[in-house]
Amino acid sequence: RPGENPQIRPELMIEHLKRTGGQVVTRFPPEPNGFLHVGHAKAININFAYAQAHNGITYLRYDDTNPEAEEEIYFTSILETVEWLGFKPHKVTYSSDYFPQLFELAVKLIEKDLAYACSCTGEEMHAMRGGDSRGSRTECVHRSRPVAESRAIFMDMKAGKYKEGEMTLRMKMDMQSPNPQFWDLVAYRVLNKPHHRTGATWRVYPTYDFTHCLVDSIEDITHSLCTTEFQMSRESYYWLVDAVEVYKPVQWEYGRLNIANAILSKRKLNTLVTQGHVLGWDDPRLLTLSAVRRRGFTPEAINAFVRDAGVTTAQTVLPPERLENYVRDHLNQVAPRLMAVLDPVQVVLTNLPADHYEPITVANHPRDPSMGTRVVPFTRTLFIDRADFRDAADPNFFRLVPDGVVGLLNVPHPIRCTRVVRTADGAIDFLEAAYLHDDAAAPKPKTWIQWVADAPEHGSPVPLEARLFSNLFHHANPFDAELVPNGWLSDVNADSRRVITGALSDVGMRAAAAKGSVNAAAAAKDVARFQFLRVGYFAIDPDSDIPNGQYVLNQIVSLKEDSKK
Ligand code: ATP
Ligand code: MG
Ligand code: MG
Numbered sequence: 210r211p212g213e214n215p216q217i218r219p220e221l222m223i224e225h226l227k228r229t230g231g232q233v234v235t236r237f238p239p240e241p242n243g244f245l246h247v248g249h250a251k252a253i254n255i256n257f258a259y260a261q262a263h264n265g266i267t268y269l270r271y272d273d274t275n276p277e278a279e280e281e282i283y284f285t286s287i288l289e290t291v292e293w294l295g296f297k298p299h300k301v302t303y304s305s306d307y308f309p310q311l312f313e314l315a316v317k318l319i320e321k322d323l324a325y326a327c328s329c330t331g332e333e334m335h336a337m338r339g340g341d342s343r344g345s346r347t348e349c350v351h352r353s354r355p356v357a358e359s360r361a362i363f364m365d366m367k368a369g370k371y372k373e374g375e376m377t378l379r380m381k382m383d384m385q386s387p388n389p390q391f392w393d394l395v396a397y398r399v400l401n402k403p404h405h406r407t408g409a410t411w412r413v414y415p416t417y418d419f420t421h422c423l424v425d426s427i428e429d430i431t432h433s434l435c436t437t438e439f440q441m442s443r444e445s446y447y448w449l450v451d452a453v454e455v456y457k458p459v460q461w462e463y464g465r466l467n468i469a470n471a472i473l474s475k476r477k478l479n480t481l482v483t484q485g486h487v488l489g490w491d492d493p494r495l496l497t498l499s500a501v502r503r504r505g506f507t508p509e510a511i512n513a514f515v516r517d518a519g520v521t522t523a524q525t526v527l528p529p530e531r532l533e534n535y536v537r538d539h540l541n542q543v544a545p546r547l548m549a550v551l552d553p554v555q556v557v558l559t560n561l562p563a564d565h566y567e568p569i570t571v572a573n574h575p576r577d578p579s580m581g582t583r584v585v586p587f588t589r590t591l592f593i594d595r596a597d598f599r600d601a602a603d604p605n606f607f608r609l610v611p612d613g614v615v616g617l618l619n620v621p622h623p624i625r626c627t628r629v630v631r632t633a634d635g636a637i638d639f640l641e642a643a644y645l646h647d648d649a650a651a652p653k654p655k656t657w658i659q660w661v662a663d664a665p666e667h668g669s670p671v672p673l674e675a676r677l678f679s680n681l682f683h684h685a686n687p688f689d690a691e692l693v694p695n696g697w698l699s700d701v702n703a704d705s706r707r708v709i710t711g712a713l714s715d716v717g718m719r720a721a722a723a724k725g726s727v728n729a730a731a732a733a734k735d736v737a738r739f740q741f742l743r744v745g746y747f748a749i750d751p752d753s754d755i756p757n758g759q760y761v762l763n764q765i766v767s768l769k770e771d772s773k774k
Contacts, residue, residue, distance in 0.1 A: 218454070225429055225456040233265025234431045237291065237298075238421070241271045242278035243475030245290045247496045247532070251466040251515040255434055257296040258516070268428060269298035273305045274420050276404040284405075290498045293735075294508045304424050305406045311415050312367070314423055314453045315378060315396055319359050323452050324396055326362035327351040327379045337384075338392045346384045346392065363397070369412040371399045380419070382448065390445035394418045422446040426455040433460045437522050466518055467526040469685035471496045477697075486701045487681070491752070493763045494681045494705050504678070505738045505748025505765035507543070510535040529680060533766045540738060540746045540765065545573040545580050545721055548618060548659040549714035549741040551675055553592035555639040555663060558624065561589040566667065571619045573717070583717040586667035587620055592713055597658045598640065600629065607655035614645070616654035618742060622646040623654040659742045661715045670713035672759040675747065677707040714741070714760075722749050722760060738765060 235256040239245060245253075260267045269291055273279055291298060318324040329337070329349050337347045359378075366376050378397035386392070396419040403409050425433045433446075443460045450457045467473055472481065473496060481487050481495070490497055493504035501511065514535040518525055558565075567587040573580040597608040597615070609615040609626050616623045628641035645651035661670040680702060687697035722737050736748040746765040753761035 218457075221454070221456040229429050229431065232431075233260050233263040234268070234429055235260045235265065235434060236268040236270045236302075236425070236428065236430055238270040238272045238304075239287055240275065240278070240417075240475075241273050241280070241283040241287060242275065243283060243479055244286050244490045244497045244499050246473045246475070246478065246498060247468060247501065247511065247515070248466045248473040249290075250294060250498060250511050251463075251518065252434075252436070253291055253294055253296060254512055254515050255463060255520055259432060259434065265431070266299035267296070268300050268302050268430075270302045270304065270424065270428070272417070272421065272424075273303050273404070273406065274415055274417065276400065276402040276414065279405055281405060286499060290502075293498070293502060294512060302428065303406060304420050305404060307420075307424055307427055308407060308411060308415070310427060311420060311423055312413075314455070315363065315415070315419070316360065317453050318380065318396070318449075319356060319363060319378070321452065322356050323381050324359065324378055325351050325354045325381055326359040326366070327377050327393075328375060329377075330374065334393075334395075338389070348384050349393075351379075352381060352393070363413075366397065366399055366413045367411075369401075371412075373399050373401055375399060378413075380449065380452075382445065388441055388444060390418070390441045391448070394445065418442065418445065419449065422450050422458070422460075423453070423455065425458045426450050429456065430458045433458045435460060435462055436465045437462045437524065438465070462522055463520045464522050464524045466515060467524065468496055468532065469526050469528050470680035470682045470687075471529060472682070472687070472697075480698070481681075481701070484698070486698065488706075492706075493676070494678050503736065503748075503751060504763050505540075505736055505746065506532075506536050507539050507735075507738070510539040513539070526685070528685075530770050534770060537746065537766050537768075537770075540740065542577075544738050544740045544746055545717070546575070546740045546742050547714055547717045547721060548585070548661055549673065549675075549712060549718075549744055549747075550592050550594040550659060550661060551709050551712045551744060552595040553661075553670075553711065553713050554595045554598060554637060556591050556593055556624070556660075557639060557641050558589050558591070558644040559627065559641050560643045563589055565589045566664070569619055571717070583715075583720065585619070585715045585717065586662045586664050586669050588662045588664040588667065588669075590663040591617075591660045592663055592670060593617075593658055593660050595637075598626070598637070600637070608658055609640070609642075614652050614654050616657035617660045618657045620660075622648075623651060625651070659744070661713050667716070668719075669716045671716060671718040672757065673712040673714055673718075674753075674759060674761045675709040675712045675764065676750070676762065677709065677764045679705045679707075681705050712762075718760060740768070744768070 237253050237256045257267045337349055339346045363378055377395045379393045380396050382391040382393050384392055395416050397413045397415055400414045440462050446460055491499040491503045493500055514532050568584045569587050570582050570584055572582050599606050599610050602610045611626050614623045614625045622645045624642040626642050630638045632638045682700045683702050684692050684700050687700040693700045721739050736751050738748045740746050745767045747762040748765050750761040750763050
């Protein structure tokens with residue numbers, strides 16, 4: 210692409226090549242005004258992968274020119290997230306580091322009579338740009354202000370002699386251009402806010418339109434990769450770098466990634482969080498990267514998902530199931546298996562002695578012996594899931610019924626239900642069954658179900674709280690005014706988070722929890738993830754500390770795409 214750059218000034222290109230030696234240089238430039246989301250994972254992958262494929266380098270650049278919206282927590286979280294995805298920035302940079310150079314370039318622009326001090330209010334500017342109806346446009350009187358006067362005012366803006374909103378520096382572009390990005394964009398505004406890095410040094414701050422391309426140029430970015438909403442900005446980007454006569458990177462656009470039944474926009478995510486529709490930025494129902502990390506999605510799955518989504522200019526809206534399929538496929542390979550019952554009912558094997566104890570060695574993964582084995586106790590009393598018992602025989606139900614036989618996963622012989630014991634109000638209290646270890650004529654079970662021993666003396670079961678999630682929005686597109694007449698927030702699914710208390714797992718949970726999985730790139734312990742056989746994939750919630758040895762789990766995904774519907 211650089212070869213296609215029409216107006217490269219050879220002398221600037223030579224300077225640039227001296228600095229980079231022809232190396233590809235890209236940047237991932239988030240504004241630190243929120244947490245990153247799955248859409249950003251696409252931007253991260255594109256920038257890092259393109260550079261990697263060409264032996265290039267990638268900067269993580271905080272585009273921190275708006276002190277009002279920025280907070281320290283976002284800076285920390287963004288770097289952590291990039292590293293968690295497995296990418297290592299060549300260098301971390303900040304647009305604010307270039308404030309002095311940017312200011313000099315603004316002065317240069319004034320001196321070339323390509324910028325002017327303007328006291329129009331925002332409304333006046335809007336009206337002169339044709340207003341809401343995009344009608345005819347007019348140039349403002351300040352446009353013809355003498356260079357020396359604009360220069361003096363700009364210095365006074367910097368010196369703090371103007372209040373917020375009183376004065377801006379605008380680029381003298383082309384009010385008659387069909388491209389709104391040429392309607393004399395604001396380059397600098399007065400802001401009396403301390404900046405988290407430059408403190409109270411500055412009273413004027415450059416805008417995105419002024420900063421972005423110039424910092425790309427200063428950093429010798431070769432490929433300025435951005436999303437298609439900046440297509441209109443491409444010409445103004447080139448206009449500005451040409452106007453101040455600096456090296457011109459090439460801008461190249463790709464389509465934003467969107468996911469149905471979800472929101473990917475920092476501002477809207479912020480609304481969901483601050484209005485209490487979700488329980489924070491890392492609520493596992495969100496598609497922020499901190500949320501999906503907490504939920505147990507793996508970086509490998511997220512990267513594969515965004516890579517396979519492809520780099521086209523088309524905006525893509527992908528179904529959430531697509532992302533979940535990538536997660537499921539990866540976890541199927543790497544997650545150890547455990548047994549858990551979410552809704553336990555007790556079974557007493559009445560033909561075994563009260564102190565019966567059989568240690569059963571179980572593989573942690575059926576196809577990966579390197580994951581080792583664990584020992585679970587098999588005792589006279591155990592729990593199965595209430596859903597695996599039905600009170601009456603049913604030819605389509607292959608699990609436990611009165612007088613019926615079912616297998617217990619990893620246990621050599623099946624059991625037969627001999628009695629249903631009820632409470633006074635008729636509910637099932639517990640089941641009695643026989644362990645068919647000495648019955649050569651016992652029928653072969655049609656199904657094997659999961660179970661956990663009810664044997665506190667052997668450390669079993671392990672108590673759990675399980676949190677199950679569904680899509681946060683009812684509709685694929687919560688902005689569809691016909692389907693959602695009362696606005697996108699009215700489309701939030703209030704039942705998207707279900708908490709199950711009193712669930713139980715086998716003793717393997719403790720070791721699995723302690724191990725977690727080590728994410729080498731982030732050099733940090735990741736959440737422990739596993740498959741509960743026949744139930745789904747779960748991860749230990751890193752933020753919940755519930756006493757009495759109970760674990761809090763987030764469901765990552767169900768076992769099969771359709772099993773959750
Ligand atoms: P948001 O609307 O969520 O705040 P943004 O574009 O304002 O997004 P930035 O912090 O400016 O967020 O984003 C950094 C980079 O990530 C930009 O290059 C931006 O184009 C890209 N990006 C943001 N959202 C997406 C998305 N959904 N798909 C692909 N790239 C994205
Ligand atoms: Mg942005
Ligand atoms: Mg934004």
